[in-house]
Amino acid sequence: MNNLQTQTMKHMLTPTQGNWEEEPASRHGCHTPSTSNDNSPVCIKHRCKMRPVVLRGLSSSGAAGAAGRWFCILCAREEYSVRVEEDEARNRNVEQKIREEKRCEILQLQQKIGIGKRYMKLRFEDYCPTCPGAEKALAICTRYAASFASALENGDGLLLLGNPGTGKNHLSACICSQVVQQGYTALHVTVARLLGQIMSKWSKKEEGTDQDELFKFGGADLLVLDEVGVAPLNNHQKGYLFDLINLRYENLKPTILISNFNSNELGKYLENRIYDRLCQTSFVIEFTWESHRRK
Numbered sequence: 251m252n253n254l255q256t257q258t259m260k261h262m263l264t265p266t267q268g269n270w271e272e273e274p275a276s277r278h279g280c281h282t283p284s285t286s287n288d289n290s291p292v293c294i295k296h297r298c299k300m301r302p303v304v305l306r307g308l309s310s311s312g313a314a315g316a317a318g319r320w321f322c323i324l325c326a327r328e329e330y331s332v333r334v335e336e337d338e339a340r341n342r343n344v345e346q347k348i349r350e351e352k353r354c355e356i357l358q359l360q361q362k363i364g365i366g367k368r369y370m371k372l373r374f375e376d377y378c379p380t381c382p383g384a385e386k387a388l389a390i391c392t393r394y395a396a397s398f399a400s401a402l403e404n405g406d407g408l409l410l411l412g413n414p415g416t417g418k419n420h421l422s423a424c425i426c427s428q429v430v431q432q433g434y435t436a437l438h439v440t441v442a443r444l445l446g447q448i449m450s451k452w453s454k455k456e457e458g459t460d461q462d463e464l465f466k467f468g469g470a471d472l473l474v475l476d477e478v479g480v481a482p483l484n485n486h487q488k489g490y491l492f493d494l495i496n497l498r499y500e501n502l503k504p505t506i507l508i509s510n511f512n513s514n515e516l517g518k519y520l521e522n523r524i525y526d527r528l529c530q531t532s533f534v535i536e537f538t539w540e541s542h543r544r545k
């Protein structure tokens with residue numbers, strides 16, 4: 251065994267009080283021992299001397315581990331790596347359970363705020379661009395959905411702005427649907443509905459409930475805020491909107507905002523602090539062409 255290996259083993263193994271005790275065979279951690287010249291047991295698998303060993307820092311060590319079992323140094327190493335794997339698997343399960351619970355919460359919210367199944371059925375292939383601008387919008391949105399993992403890493407969102415009937419909702423719905431198919435959570439909600447949901451909690455005067463609601467909307471991997479600018483907002487409502495957008499900004503959660511305003515009008519409608527946050531993280535697509543509904 252070289253120096254490095256010896257050092258590694260020192261970290262892994264802790265002999266109980268440094269004593270070598272003969273113990274009944276039933277307590278031995280490895281293979282049925284014979285005894286060596288100095289009376290310490292010898293592992294028959296590896297022909298190494300055995301000693302009592304505590305496997306530290308492992309949840310599975312438990313009380314039995316703390317008391318120290320008898321291992322040869324090679325058996326102890328094998329046992330250690332088995333237990334490390336077991337611990338890692340356990341941790342993975344816990345993380346997965348937490349992710350799953352969070353996901354359920356958002357899915358419930360999705361049902362509650364009534365995202366139509368219609369939206370989830372829309373596909374990029376069904377969007378027919380009528381001009382170069384529309385083609386570009388389609389290309390950007392398709393790319394955004396396909397590489398959502400990196401958008402989530404950087405908190406990158408989109409501002410879909412401009413004329414009604416130009417496909418902003420169609421494209422955002424396709425993004426939502428693809429993001430969900432990739433295993434992420436997405437919420438699509440109008441500002442009126444969002445504020446209604448938060449304010450109804452708030453008006454019940456139960457402590458913390460409006461914040462809980464904010465955190466739910468804040469927690470989705472993707473949030474699409476629709477119909478921004480349809481009705482004027484009072485200061486209270488602007489406060490909630492800022493809190494939500496800021497919460498998502500700080501946690502690198504992408505937000506897509508949809509409005510019939512152009513960027514100048516949107517800047518005037520939202521307070522500067524809200525608009526600045528959005529502009530820092532969003533790619534702006536202006537839908538300036540004519541509505542297909544009017545044709």
Ligand SMILES: [Zn+2]
Nearest residue numbers: 293296322325
């Ligand atoms: Zn052994």
